[in-house]
Amino acid sequence: MLTAERRAPRLPGSRHSPGFSLGEAAQIRRDVLTMSSHPECPRCGGELDVVGAKGADDIIWITTCADCRLSLVVHRRAGDLV
Numbered sequence: 001m002l003t004a005e006r007r008a009p010r011l012p013g014s015r016h017s018p019g020f021s022l023g024e025a026a027q028i029r030r031d032v033l034t035m036s037s038h039p040e041c042p043r044c045g046g047e048l049d050v051v052g053a054k055g056a057d058d059i060i061w062i063t064t065c066a067d068c069r070l071s072l073v074v075h076r077r078a079g080d081l082v
């Protein structure tokens with residue numbers, strides 16, 4: 001069951017893509033990696049819920065908008081420059 005995809009249904013007639021654009025994703029990535037401010041959804045301005053998981057050589061954050069339910073995975077390998 002692909003339940004994860006059911007959380008962000010495409011609205012009938014909506015021209016919005018089911019995910020963030022490249023520009024939006026870049027903004028989220030920058031916010032998460034720099035931790036300079038609380039990450040905000042570039043699509044709707046809602047609050048992004050950020051869950052991080054740290055591995056031996058990398059860190060992954062899963063960001064999900066509380067309002068529009070779009071999500072993005074931010075991956076940072078050890079040694080990456082922000």
Ligand SMILES: [Zn+2]
Nearest residue numbers: 041044065068
């Ligand atoms: Zn949103």
